[in-house]
Amino acid sequence: MIAILASALAGGLLLVTWIQSPNLQALGLWAAAFAFGAIGIALIAARGDIPDIWSIVIANAILAIGYGIMWTGVRSFEGRPKSVPLMLAGALVWLGACQFEAFYAAPLARASLMSAIIVTYTVLCAVEFWRGRDEELMFRWPIIALLLCHAVVVLTRIPLAGSLPLPVHSSEIHVNWLTFIILECIFGSFCAAYMFGGVARERIALWYKRASLTDSLTGIANRRNFLNRCQTSLRRAGFEHSPSTLLLFDLDRFKSINDSYGHQVGDQALIEFCRLATSVFRPNDVFGRIGGEEFGCFIPHASLSEGRDIAERIRTKFEATTLPVAGKEIRATVSIGVAVTSSPDQDFASLMMAADRALYRAKANGRNRVECAPAGTTVDRWSSSAA
Secondary structure, three states: OHHHHHHHHHHHHHHHHHHHOOOOHHHHHHHHHHHHHHHHHHHHHOEOOEOHHHHHHHHHHHHHHHHHHHHHHHHHHOOOOOOHHHHHHHHHHHHHHOOOHHHHOOHHHHHHHHHHHHHHHHHHHHHHHHHOOOOOOOOHHHHHHHHHHHHHHHHHHHHHHHHOOOOOOHHHOOHHHHHHHHHHHHHHHHHHHHHHHHHHHHHHHHHHHHHHHEOOOOOOEOHHHHHHHHHHHHHHHHHOOOOOEEEEEEEOOHHHHHHHHOHHHHHHHHHHHHHHHHHHOOOOOEEEEEEOOEEEEEEOOOOHHHHHHHHHHHHHHHHOOEEEEOOEEEEOOEEEEEEEOOOOOOOHHHHHHHHHHHHHHHHHOOOOOEEEOOOHHHHHHHHHHHO
């Protein structure tokens, strides 16, 4: 009864968490997995009071389905496709094997097959969590350890099942073995429910964090995130006595695109520009949307000429891009201002002001061009610093 209630309570806790966060389907699947586990354990515990087909065949099939659902939940959590046939494969293998009299009459064979099914799904769950390790979730590693430990415990049941079979009546209970199984079930149920709920809460918190730092339309850094990251990167580059370049972009006549073709086309132009720009930038470059049709990119360890070359590549690519609208194609252009740091201790506000003045000149001189902030004194300062 304790093991049954532990599994049922674990499922209930996950169900409540899922109701609070319905977008995370994995929580609902994990709740269902524990519910199936509780039903399977209840049928096994009723052996001797109900027909063996229920306490052996059906009970273990339900347990297998529960583990299959748990694995499917992990797949869903990690954003991988779900497979109902694979989820039910363990139960189908068990039911198929039980059709053979020799297998059904051999407790060790039954225990071995069921243990293999449980271990397979458990290890697959651990593997799925490990494959998603690039996402920084603290609970990921304790869950992997718990799943692998559970797999080891299940494997130890095979030799024990041969020497100490499950009791047929309550008077035949083998206290040591049964106590061990119940304690492991209780411990595993509560730990798994807590950790599954914990990793789900971490994922939700990460979603909110990303939403607060990301521009919802283009998927790049928003203004606050961009400025914070630029300041951090600028301090690091200054400490290393390395010049860095800031690029400011402004899509030309963007208001006329919105007025003539609608905001949907304007949004498409913004998304296309970000896609092209991202393909040119390096992984450690900081690219973000400053506001409206204005964007910025901080390029650490880059000279003014390197920044100008990158800006020109982006300008040329975007000019050659066409946007399909109502059976015809339109083009958009971008003006770019480039500025380079003038000293190791320069603050980001002054660097941004210099790039903004260069951008203003690009707009005033006809648009669709790259203008650089005066760099005569900048080069001299860096040269003297390096000397």
